[in-house]
Amino acid sequence: MLFCIATDWLAQAFDPTAPNTDRWWLAVALVNGLATTPFGQPVHQGYHLVESIALAERPGTWHTQPEDGPQNMGWNPNAVVPRTTSVVAHDAGVAAAVWLLNCLENDDLDRRLLLMEWVKLLLERPALIEPLCLVDILIRRSADDHQEVASKVILCLARLLEFDEEQGLQVAQRLHERKELLIRRGMADVLTRIFRRTGWKAVPFLDEMLEDEDESVLAAASATVGDLKFLDEDVWADRLVSLLDHDVAIVRRNIVLSLRDYVEAYPDDERQIIPSLWNDGDEVVQIRLRELLMRMDEIHPDRFAKNLPLLKPERLEALWMTMDARRKGRSQQWKEWLTNEGTLPEPIVATQEIHQSTGEAPDELPDVDDALNMLDDTLGFID
Known part of the structure; x- marks a missing residue:
């Protein structure tokens, strides 16, 4: 009920014909009061309200439109249709949203956990990362006194690395240096994501995790060794040999x-x-x-x-x-x-020769009937 009231107040505040500034401040304060637990309505509905506040747009509106393309029935390749494919932060809205995030960050454990849930969702909006200072929040929370809050930062590493690799690695290093078992296991679980975004820079994390004493960390890290083959197959094979003993x-x-x-x-x-x-x-x-x-x-x-x-x-x-x-x-x-x-x-099983395309047109094309028969035999197509 209270979330519905907050949504209604924000809708009145953003009414383009008669904006209500009193409802604006009341809605922001109410959202802050409702943000109490890291589960349920405060996570998802609270996030949508914070996003609307940062964008200064009415809740429930579509903030962006997908790129048009041949997947759409009405697509016209020759038409030039302006589309909003990225959100635009509003200065006053960002100030209010930052105040909300600061209130959560400087409060008790549940509120900080809720903050991390919001940050994880807000990272899906690249245009809001810098205005809302989300990177700074992640850097500070990576050193949080409570390991559960720091472990939530781990779930944000992939998006953070995509946005800013240098700062993402800085946060990853801070988390990697912590000794709590929950964080060590969490870092081992996301090691594959770090590999796919940073390449060789993730190898030191792997090396140290393979020296860990916890079997769960060792299990996750050793399962990630396969990612080395995308960097260098010889290094990958040699690492497999080193793990034999x-x-x-x-x-x-x-x-x-x-x-x-x-x-x-x-x-x-x-x-x-x-x-x-x-x-x-x-x-x-x-x-x-x-x-x-x-x-x-x-x-x-x-x-x-x-x-x-x-x-x-x-x-x-x-x-x-x-x-x-x-x-x-x-x-x-x-x-x-x-x-x-x-x-x-x-x-026992005949080895089928795998065709390797040269990227060039062949001198002689196969007969259509032969090609269709090949599809029937290999792919099981039904006429």
Whole structure:
């Protein structure tokens, strides 16, 4: 009820024909009084009211319009239609919104948590970040005495890095240096987002997280190692090798998550990551590896043959049983090959050549009927 009253007062304050300044100040004060808890109406309805205050526009109005394009039925590529695709902050509205944010920031825990919920939503409006001093708020709250408030800052890092990488990294470093377990786990969870926005600058965070004592942090950080392949495949592969001897089992298990990409990039496995993981004796790792090895047997027996002699014989029984359950007698073919009594088994699944486009028109185009038949065979198109 009170939120409805605040909304109505703001609508009267922003009435273009008869603006009511008394309702304006009353509405701002009422919103401040209603902002008490970091959940429910104060989060979402409160945010929309704060946004309307900062923009000095009536609540419920569409502040922006999407870019027009061929996805719209009425699109005309030759028409020039002015559209408001970005919000414009209002000076007096920003002053009132900043006052509101300051009131929350300098109050109790619940109000500071609500502030962080609002800031997270306001970061979706790049035009409001600088006028509302949201970066300064995040810098200050990253050093908040209560770890729960600081942990909320972590959820804002991705958008902050997109807006200002330098200040975003400054906030990330402050949070990374804190010792609270909640914050350490939160930073490990968003490490992938930091990687995708900062590249090599995120590697120091990864290195230090892999030295952490908490298994949850180690699990999240080791799962993020795969992001290194987008920076440098050799560095990524070498990092996988360095994790093979890690003391914590979850770190070694997470290496398996990168093995499919690793095998594609390094089909000969010169670093012998697959044999090392298999011979480690971790049953969970062996279960995950078993499917990869069986798939390798089906498609690339030659690659499987390079790894097979390096696997400990006493650990192969489960692999043979699973292989026979899928295709009876397949394990016997490999056993005979191992003892030089048989030839290398043939692939079961034919390898399809992947067409690599050159970006140029071919000299000769395929027949239309052949192309349609290819679509039917490969994609299952129905006429």
